[in-house]
Amino acid sequence: MSKPDLAVSDNSRRNRGADRKPGRWAWRGLAALVAIAVVAGAAFAAIAWRPELAPVVTPARAAFAPQDIETGAALAAIGNCDVCHTVPGGKFYAGGRALPTPFGTIYATNITPDPATGIGRWSEEAFRRALRSGVARDGHHLYPVFPYDHFIDVNDGDSHALYAFLMTRTPVEQSALPNDLPFPFNWRPVLALWKALYLHHGGFKTEAAQSADWNRGGYLVEGLAHCGACHTPRNAQGAERRDRKFAGGSSEGWDAPALNQTSPAPVPWTREQLFAYLRRGVDDVHGAPAGPMAPVVHNLARVPDADVRAIATYVASIADAPSPAAAANAPTRPAAPTTVTSTTELSGAAAIFAGACGGCHSGLPGASAVDIARSTAINAPDPRNAIRVVLDGITPPPGERGPLMPPFAGAFTDQQIADVLSYARARAGRHPAWNDLGSQVKAIRQGQSKT
Amino acid sequence: MTTLAPSRRQVVAGGGALIVSISLGATRALAQGPQAAPPTPPLPGSLKGAPMLDSWIRIDADGAVTVFTGKAELGQGIKTALLQVASEELGVAMPRIKLVTADTATTPDEGYTSGSQSMPNSATAIRNAAAQVREILLARAAERLSVNVERLKIRDGIMIADDGSSVGFGELVGNEVLHVAAQPTSRFKEPSTYTVVGKPIARVDIPAKVTGGVAYVHDLRLPGMVHARVVRPPSYGARLAEVDPGSVETMPGVLKVVRDGSFLAVIAGREYQAVQAMWALAQTARWIDAKQELPDQAAIYDYLKKLPSRDTTILDRGMIASSSSVHSATYHRPYQMHGAIGPACAVALYADDSLTVWSHGQGMFPLRRALAELVGLPPDKVRCIHMEGSGCYGHNGADDAGGDAALLARALPGRPVRVQWMREQEHTLEPYGPAMTTGVTAALDRGGNIISWQYDVWSNTHSTRPGPAGSLLAGLAVASPFPAPPPAVIPQPEGGGDRNAIPIYAIPNAQVVHHFIPDMPLRVSAMRALGAYMNVFSIESFMDELAKAAGVDPVEYRLNHLDDARARAVVRMAAEKFDWRARSASPRGRGRGFAFARYKNFAALCAAAVEVEVEHETGAVRLVRAVAAVDSGQAVNPDGIKNQIEGGVIQAASWTLFEQVTFDRRQITSRDWSLYPILRFQAVPERVEVHVIDRPGQPFLGTGEAAAGPTAAAIANAVADATGARIRELPLTRQRVKAAIGV
Amino acid sequence: MTQININGRTREVDADPATPLLYVLRNDLELNGAKFGCGLGQCGACTVLVDGEAVFSCLLPLAALDGRAVTTVEGLGTPEEPGPLQRAFVEEQAAQCGYCIAGMIMRAQALLARTRTFSEQDLREHMQPNLCRCGTHMRILRAVRRAAAAMRAAEAVPLRKEAAR
Numbered sequence A: 001m002s003k004p005d006l007a008v009s010d011n012s013r014r015n016r017g018a019d020r021k022p023g024r025w026a027w028r029g030l031a032a033l034v035a036i037a038v039v040a041g042a043a044f045a046a047i048a049w050r051p052e053l054a055p056v057v058t059p060a061r062a063a064f065a066p067q068d069i070e071t072g073a074a075l076a077a078i079g080n081c082d083v084c085h086t087v088p089g090g091k092f093y094a095g096g097r098a099l100p101t102p103f104g105t106i107y108a109t110n111i112t113p114d115p116a117t118g119i120g121r122w123s124e125e126a127f128r129r130a131l132r133s134g135v136a137r138d139g140h141h142l143y144p145v146f147p148y149d150h151f152i153d154v155n156d157g158d159s160h161a162l163y164a165f166l167m168t169r170t171p172v173e174q175s176a177l178p179n180d181l182p183f184p185f186n187w188r189p190v191l192a193l194w195k196a197l198y199l200h201h202g203g204f205k206t207e208a209a210q211s212a213d214w215n216r217g218g219y220l221v222e223g224l225a226h227c228g229a230c231h232t233p234r235n236a237q238g239a240e241r242r243d244r245k246f247a248g249g250s251s252e253g254w255d256a257p258a259l260n261q262t263s264p265a266p267v268p269w270t271r272e273q274l275f276a277y278l279r280r281g282v283d284d285v286h287g288a289p290a291g292p293m294a295p296v297v298h299n300l301a302r303v304p305d306a307d308v309r310a311i312a313t314y315v316a317s318i319a320d321a322p323s324p325a326a327a328a329n330a331p332t333r334p335a336a337p338t339t340v341t342s343t344t345e346l347s348g349a350a351a352i353f354a355g356a357c358g359g360c361h362s363g364l365p366g367a368s369a370v371d372i373a374r375s376t377a378i379n380a381p382d383p384r385n386a387i388r389v390v391l392d393g394i395t396p397p398p399g400e401r402g403p404l405m406p407p408f409a410g411a412f413t414d415q416q417i418a419d420v421l422s423y424a425r426a427r428a429g430r431h432p433a434w435n436d437l438g439s440q441v442k443a444i445r446q447g448q449s450k451t
Numbered sequence B: 001m002t003t004l005a006p007s008r009r010q011v012v013a014g015g016g017a018l019i020v021s022i023s024l025g026a027t028r029a030l031a032q033g034p035q036a037a038p039p040t041p042p043l044p045g046s047l048k049g050a051p052m053l054d055s056w057i058r059i060d061a062d063g064a065v066t067v068f069t070g071k072a073e074l075g076q077g078i079k080t081a082l083l084q085v086a087s088e089e090l091g092v093a094m095p096r097i098k099l100v101t102a103d104t105a106t107t108p109d110e111g112y113t114s115g116s117q118s119m120p121n122s123a124t125a126i127r128n129a130a131a132q133v134r135e136i137l138l139a140r141a142a143e144r145l146s147v148n149v150e151r152l153k154i155r156d157g158i159m160i161a162d163d164g165s166s167v168g169f170g171e172l173v174g175n176e177v178l179h180v181a182a183q184p185t186s187r188f189k190e191p192s193t194y195t196v197v198g199k200p201i202a203r204v205d206i207p208a209k210v211t212g213g214v215a216y217v218h219d220l221r222l223p224g225m226v227h228a229r230v231v232r233p234p235s236y237g238a239r240l241a242e243v244d245p246g247s248v249e250t251m252p253g254v255l256k257v258v259r260d261g262s263f264l265a266v267i268a269g270r271e272y273q274a275v276q277a278m279w280a281l282a283q284t285a286r287w288i289d290a291k292q293e294l295p296d297q298a299a300i301y302d303y304l305k306k307l308p309s310r311d312t313t314i315l316d317r318g319m320i321a322s323s324s325s326v327h328s329a330t331y332h333r334p335y336q337m338h339g340a341i342g343p344a345c346a347v348a349l350y351a352d353d354s355l356t357v358w359s360h361g362q363g364m365f366p367l368r369r370a371l372a373e374l375v376g377l378p379p380d381k382v383r384c385i386h387m388e389g390s391g392c393y394g395h396n397g398a399d400d401a402g403g404d405a406a407l408l409a410r411a412l413p414g415r416p417v418r419v420q421w422m423r424e425q426e427h428t429l430e431p432y433g434p435a436m437t438t439g440v441t442a443a444l445d446r447g448g449n450i451i452s453w454q455y456d457v458w459s460n461t462h463s464t465r466p467g468p469a470g471s472l473l474a475g476l477a478v479a480s481p482f483p484a485p486p487p488a489v490i491p492q493p494e495g496g497g498d499r500n501a502i503p504i505y506a507i508p509n510a511q512v513v514h515h516f517i518p519d520m521p522l523r524v525s526a527m528r529a530l531g532a533y534m535n536v537f538s539i540e541s542f543m544d545e546l547a548k549a550a551g552v553d554p555v556e557y558r559l560n561h562l563d564d565a566r567a568r569a570v571v572r573m574a575a576e577k578f579d580w581r582a583r584s585a586s587p588r589g590r591g592r593g594f595a596f597a598r599y600k601n602f603a604a605l606c607a608a609a610v611e612v613e614v615e616h617e618t619g620a621v622r623l624v625r626a627v628a629a630v631d632s633g634q635a636v637n638p639d640g641i642k643n644q645i646e647g648g649v650i651q652a653a654s655w656t657l658f659e660q661v662t663f664d665r666r667q668i669t670s671r672d673w674s675l676y677p678i679l680r681f682q683a684v685p686e687r688v689e690v691h692v693i694d695r696p697g698q699p700f701l702g703t704g705e706a707a708a709g710p711t712a713a714a715i716a717n718a719v720a721d722a723t724g725a726r727i728r729e730l731p732l733t734r735q736r737v738k739a740a741i742g743v
Numbered sequence C: 001m002t003q004i005n006i007n008g009r010t011r012e013v014d015a016d017p018a019t020p021l022l023y024v025l026r027n028d029l030e031l032n033g034a035k036f037g038c039g040l041g042q043c044g045a046c047t048v049l050v051d052g053e054a055v056f057s058c059l060l061p062l063a064a065l066d067g068r069a070v071t072t073v074e075g076l077g078t079p080e081e082p083g084p085l086q087r088a089f090v091e092e093q094a095a096q097c098g099y100c101i102a103g104m105i106m107r108a109q110a111l112l113a114r115t116r117t118f119s120e121q122d123l124r125e126h127m128q129p130n131l132c133r134c135g136t137h138m139r140i141l142r143a144v145r146r147a148a149a150a151m152r153a154a155e156a157v158p159l160r161k162e163a164a165r
């Protein structure tokens, strides 16, 4: 999906190599690698080659049915296209956002209909091919950070609607930045191998026995919404592990909690709670969307109720969600909240929790945020979401309603944050303490830019 | 404890040579209210209610000057402006004048500090009083120094004759010389000789505010003071069925749990103890909701319009005509809140069968009446002293907090009790600016000019101020509740919901009807500009729609319908400073808008021109820049006027782009800033310019509320210009704009 | 007893360790600068510096403060000898009701302590947590820029002297 062709990538590699001034052994190793690469490259070339599709004149708005553009808008919101393809605060869909991967940084491309720097000269066929199989109009392979392994099953109608939507955006002239990937990942034909291994149809199959809602939800969740891209763990090649579907993954340094039975949520999610969470960005039983999930939910605000409900239906079924009645009987917090009604003085982490967190997270009726004992983040196996939320807080988009938690990065030391999180986890009483919390807080804090 | 509540005598006596009898002006005005029929001959400004000169100005034997005003500093800079006026006419430097603001024991009764009336009423009174005091002193000085009055000059409180002999103000004030009735006319200084008025004098209150001085009632710290918090019902009118104070009474620091009917509160030694005890107490309370549920927010405007209304035709000129070009539109405005940054606060002391309350309310005399009724004391046993609060923008929770403090102080006599509201209490219980609907139909002639205008406005009352005790939350909650006063119409020419409903434009045939809806599903009252915000938004949006229909530039179109020279000057100034004519091809998504109004049709004139940028993908509106022109008559403090207009523009931008109170069928759901977002720094425009047109010698015109309506309409007009979509319902949230502009 | 360093002086406070700093400042230490606005970390009226960082004192319990340095607006200067930001706020007449202003000054102080040169966008982003209801924003921004300029100018003098040598 990235703009630069092979030549550009090779250039950037050469430049980096020149900077590094490697020693003799390294030179020899590199020469060997290059030799192997040349041979392998020739072999690949045959398999990996894809034709360029002919450029077109950018279609005018009148070429599309208004209804298709509208449908495309909702689908683009479900697909979260703007999040990757827009620099925060920048022009929509003009690309440029850095997408860090374990293999290096990839910069999102410009998908506005600008003829020179965007997709203005892409035919619908070229667009569909890119969407479903990750090949750009000129025939180069796109990196799977663009989740074509999910989009492969997007139907023709939806592909057309998305095309109609994108081709009617404001064109923005903005060239994509070159990716920052080391060899061999900067050699695109290698992606053909990846695709041969991991790009398959059939992530979702219609089930006649299920409701229309469920089937619609499945089509969206497994397809455009690409939930698994974050919520399914990946293997060493960066592909989703089919054997551990929805068992929890990660994104941008955040934990994407499991959506299957291994979900860390102390209270199982119901369909209604999922709907409320995805539709309005609040669910007082589990928590608020934060990190990379926050923009997903903001986008869903632009999607029709029915689709959000369908997504909730399907996601609820992944974990065999209980009926609302069963949920009501589910175990809730183990201990009655004691903090704010305490008649004795607290000290240490308990006092910090009471004075800093207790006002909102007490679990008492009328409290404005999730009961800490029920919080998914506090009960998760990995503490990083809890740490990140405490450090950075949660901020709704400017002028919008939404959960707002202040950042505590400046207020507390690493040890204090570790202590108060340990206290909160112990208070929830479900899981053993996290190990080595203090150094994890420190590591995450150092990784974050201070503003 | 009596030292904490000095009697009126202690305060007034103060060791001066001039013992003033404040009471006569004050009590009479109290009985009649501030808008009482003027005595004959008519006295200017608030002199009507308090005609004795020494009600306003006192001079001690040592020459110290004290000026009294019944108005209160609300952050609008009124103290500084009043001192400037007094200093100018008296000839005494500002630092040497002490200003005493609203205090039922010492100052004249000037009713409420509201409606941008402090300058026309109080400043006018002080200006006249000061001029007359100066003339009296000059005459006496001439006598004392045996010179002709013309040969005297005043230099900072000293009168100097051209032969060098001199006498100070303090030496001339014996024998109650200032205890005389004011004259209807005064000899003013020539405006061209002003050295203080018209100058951007630095505000007297700011140094303390930037260094942590005692500046607000929130900062008042009296010896032995204790802290209280009130537990409020979860929904309007819910009754307290049960509560278990026992467990709370044993919490650290708790002095007393106070329950009177559905009024529930706790007093503790420390403030945070009171907060914790309030949370604990709330857990033990069981409430029964009132039978009446709230209306469906999604259908609120239909709901309100269907309620019974009392209709008044406030303008009926010519005959409603028709033509081949008839246009109609309907506009809506949601409930919006004052949202002071600091929640309501009050301190009260009940001792020796008298009550003293320190409050940031807008009217100390009306509050005294309400509190006296609430605690069952005669009014002369209740003293209300104004101290500043967080910016008020109208009738918020300040008076209610005064009521809370009064009840709690009575429950713990002899100790000053400080009570402050929590954020959620302020957000859910303050009286909001009412939701409103307007409808307008106009007919144009062939030239596009308006020949006929029919305008209707539907609204609740815009004032439920105290008032009787039943206007306070505490008064309604106690075991034997006080009756809520019936909602009242604020008559024209001020107007409430119909404030500024009468178009200022020259239209031959026009009818304007005010549909006053007495039934109030949500608690409402006066919020900055009252109905003018909505009426100006409606009229000025519609003027743009008509200009478009007529194919005339919006500024030109307004000028074509404006006769008044001052109005035309303000419109021209804003357009010129904005560079309205230089219409360059604006980049996609950018647009500009214009609007104008004269507040209340007789106060300050204000025109606003704005540029906005609309993000097509989200519908988010960004205010890029705003240019305003204002005519406040004689500009006492031009920088103060700029500050007020700048603030008015930004606050109105926040109302217009972001704000609406939300509720479900049971309760208010916009409980804090996360659920009632307002403008933050990243939404602040790149530039806000204010141009003041000074009118030396003209009467002072109130300015505080002038920018609200024009800003709202200018933004909506700019959004229409940028996108082609006309949005007639406030606020212009990104969802609403996006829905209007489509994909 | 908790020991906190407030504006350069060590003070002993005897209060429940869960008590947020804001209440300790206002009631025990009788400092008026920090204000209660929301108690939820949403408005910034209570902003003070702790070890140089701008924090919401309404959500900072005493228990977390042992040995840490707190600066309030009182620590920046007095009406007679105002600090650079205080002076700039007076010069720009950057207040209407002023309730938010002490918090604004403290948040700006955290920025100026780090850098005297910042873009307008940086400044607005930095100030984003603090609310002003009166609409004094333009003046607040001007005042912060003015203070930064004044501080830059003051620092440039000794530098120039050095260069001359």
Ligand code: FES
Residues within 6 Å of the ligand: C035, C036, C037, C038, C039, C040, C041, C042, C043, C044, C045, C046, C047, C056, C057, C058, C059
């Ligand atoms: S009072 Fe602390 S952020 Fe509002």
Ligand code: FES
Residues within 6 Å of the ligand: B075, B341, B390, B391, C095, C096, C097, C098, C099, C100, C101, C131, C132, C133, C134, C135, C136
């Ligand atoms: S000046 Fe009043 S809130 Fe900022």
